[in-house]
Amino acid sequence: MSEPDFLATQATREEGLDRTGPYLSVDNLTVRFPTADGTVQAVTDLSYSLELGGTLGIVGESGSGKSVSSMAIMGLHDMRRTEMSGSIRVGGREVIGLSNNQLQELRGGEVAMIFQDPLTSLHPFYSIGAQIAEAYRAHNKVSKAKAKAKAVEMLDRVGIPQARSRVDDYPHQFSGGMRQRAMIAMALSNDPKLLIADEPTTALDVTVQAQILDLLQDLQRDFNSAIIIITHDLGVVAEMADQVLVMYAGQAVEHGPCKELLVHPEMPYTWGLLSSVPDVTASTEARLLPIPGNPPSLLHPPDGCPFHPRCTHRDKVPGDLCRTELPLLVQGKRGPEHLKRCHLADPDMIYATEVLPEIAPDLVDLVLGDGIEGSHSAGATGPDEGRG
Amino acid sequence: MFGYVIRRLVSGFLVLIATSVAVFALFFYGPTDPALAYCPETRCTPERLELIRDSLGLERPVVQQYGDYMKGIVAGNDFEAGSIVIPCDAPCLGVSFKLRVNVTDYLLERFPATLSLALGGAAIFLPMGLTMGVFAARRRGTFSDKAIVSSALVINAIPYYLLALLAYLYLISAWEVFPESGYFPLLEDGPVAWAKGLLLAWVMLGIAYSTQYARFSRGSMIESMGEDYVRTARAKGLSDRVVTFKHALRSAIVPVVTIFGLDFAYLIAGTFFTEKIFGIQGIGLTALDAIFTKDLPLISATVLIGATFIVAANIIVDVVYSMIDPRVRL
Numbered sequence: 011m012s013e014p015d016f017l018a019t020q021a022t023r024e025e026g027l028d029r030t031g032p033y034l035s036v037d038n039l040t041v042r043f044p045t046a047d048g049t050v051q052a053v054t055d056l057s058y059s060l061e062l063g064g065t066l067g068i069v070g071e072s073g074s075g076k077s078v079s080s081m082a083i084m085g086l087h088d089m090r091r092t093e094m095s096g097s098i099r100v101g102g103r104e105v106i107g108l109s110n111n112q113l114q115e116l117r118g119g120e121v122a123m124i125f126q127d128p129l130t131s132l133h134p135f136y137s138i139g140a141q142i143a144e145a146y147r148a149h150n151k152v153s154k155a156k157a158k159a160k161a162v163e164m165l166d167r168v169g170i171p172q173a174r175s176r177v178d179d180y181p182h183q184f185s186g187g188m189r190q191r192a193m194i195a196m197a198l199s200n201d202p203k204l205l206i207a208d209e210p211t212t213a214l215d216v217t218v219q220a221q222i223l224d225l226l227q228d229l230q231r232d233f234n235s236a237i238i239i240i241t242h243d244l245g246v247v248a249e250m251a252d253q254v255l256v257m258y259a260g261q262a263v264e265h266g267p268c269k270e271l272l273v274h275p276e277m278p279y280t281w282g283l284l285s286s287v288p289d290v291t292a293s294t295e296a297r298l299l300p301i302p303g304n305p306p307s308l309l310h311p312p313d314g315c316p317f318h319p320r321c322t323h324r325d326k327v328p329g330d331l332c333r334t335e336l337p338l339l340v341q342g343k344r345g346p347e348h349l350k351r352c353h354l355a356d357p358d359m360i361y362a363t364e365v366l367p368e369i370a371p372d373l374v375d376l377v378l379g380d381g382i383e384g385s386h387s388a389g390a391t392g393p394d395e396g397r398g
Numbered sequence: 399m400f401g402y403v404i405r406r407l408v409s410g411f412l413v414l415i416a417t418s419v420a421v422f423a424l425f426f427y428g429p430t431d432p433a434l435a436y437c438p439e440t441r442c443t444p445e446r447l448e449l450i451r452d453s454l455g456l457e458r459p460v461v462q463q464y465g466d467y468m469k470g471i472v473a474g475n476d477f478e479a480g481s482i483v484i485p486c487d488a489p490c491l492g493v494s495f496k497l498r499v500n501v502t503d504y505l506l507e508r509f510p511a512t513l514s515l516a517l518g519g520a521a522i523f524l525p526m527g528l529t530m531g532v533f534a535a536r537r538r539g540t541f542s543d544k545a546i547v548s549s550a551l552v553i554n555a556i557p558y559y560l561l562a563l564l565a566y567l568y569l570i571s572a573w574e575v576f577p578e579s580g581y582f583p584l585l586e587d588g589p590v591a592w593a594k595g596l597l598l599a600w601v602m603l604g605i606a607y608s609t610q611y612a613r614f615s616r617g618s619m620i621e622s623m624g625e626d627y628v629r630t631a632r633a634k635g636l637s638d639r640v641v642t643f644k645h646a647l648r649s650a651i652v653p654v655v656t657i658f659g660l661d662f663a664y665l666i667a668g669t670f671f672t673e674k675i676f677g678i679q680g681i682g683l684t685a686l687d688a689i690f691t692k693d694l695p696l697i698s699a700t701v702l703i704g705a706t707f708i709v710a711a712n713i714i715v716d717v718v719y720s721m722i723d724p725r726v727r728l
Binding site: 131 | 626629630632635638648649722723725
């Protein structure tokens, strides 16, 4: 978040509402779960913002804090077992500290969420229509008949054929893709301004994945909602997002406009993610390089940069810096839009000369050529891609 | 569904046949002679024993006795001994060796006591157990949760007959906190006498079973509260109450229904300890007495009735299950 913006929100915080800032703004969010074994540091000092109509992709491995941070936006954590600090503002309203009743209004109303596995996320004992109608009636005082009509309308809207007759079906009578469509219909039934999609395509067939992503994009155009798409699939990010946030061990490690970040990644963890993506059109010389090791325990995160135990480039940093000091999330050489958390002095050069030739040799020239212009264009991203 | 019920009825019927064969086999090939039970030890001559065997019909081949027994259930089988004729219409479960009465009528007379006991007990333990379980699950890890779980464990650890016996001895006999127990028919003696006589027995059944149901429904509830669809329900903006009862409890209750169906069948098949300790003349006490007097018709009748209840409960539970869970198609 830029300096003047921050001051402006400080000034208006007393009133509780700040209509001028971005629709969603997360500042220094820290989420911790005290357990018998110690405190799980699920999310640490996370900040980002999102405008209406914009799409943020949050990428990371399991346990990187991407779902935890998004559930915090809806106040879905059990506050008796969660320590949360920082600020989450939705439409100018601070979410942390809202009462249960206020949170209920927010959940499914202004902010809606769709989940990874639509089969387990829908109640097996209630019909699809009843579950959508219930979501609608939670936020609109209408009769059951009207709510059911709304359910039919929503199912129709998300492309369920014969919605009128299928509205009474149970989740197990739907296919995987149809169930996810039904979940989307349920989430959108109250015209939410923010839709959080937590790995919405992970449990689906590849062909169905594309349909669901198309549907989300269509609906976003119609409703002008903001979307957070949580995924570990960089293909989904490339397709959907205009901003990307890469998370590792509960922290943001790289953040920037989608194309910029995917073409010029500056953090070895992002390189690792890119190296793990198979590309069907790439030459056969391209190799898949998994990131060595496992994500760190969030009970005892490593000192310094949390990624250093798995980082293959840490020798390039002088001294013991990676092991001893947490790098700040700051802009690199590519302009203020692109933030990275890494000690490497010249990551672009290392990526272009060492990483890229291994994973996508045919792209080296493109990246090197673009790199020269990139420093100019990065500063000139349009307002719709900007960070508010 | 219809076909399924028919199939289950057929297999249930086979279970009952097998049960009756097993009871006969245990009785006749067991270590004791039923006739001895009716032959006074001091004056038991072989002739006298023979006479008793003859009058009980025990001298006939076992297979023939079994055949007669089955015939009685299907078609009725009046019992004649000398000048006395004891009418026994179908379903005839025989005539008691000791009491010389029609077993079917005798048990029908005893059944209301057992049913009253079971219904009253269930009316206490089912809501109490569920409430405690749901309450504990929602406050998982807190003091009230631990208090419920540990007191349930302590009560479960004490043998039920001991608990019931102590309750009877102290609360009725010694301190007279509760009225004297026994069964007073609802229609003849009125609801007050009926309820007073059964009160402590109900409470004891309620306590013993509700602790089990509390632990069981707590576990089931915790499991269902961790389900993805409960998170979805919360994410929809539903109130805590609706999430707990309409979404979480709805699925948590399924295994509880299953257990309850079987438990209730056991209860109406006769509660031995409760009926014995509180002096309630029901099926359980009858069965217990019949075992001591080696009264074959009475024993096999109580066993068969119990087996019928359990078989029926299993079928009913499955049908109810298919009504609760739309994924189950019978």
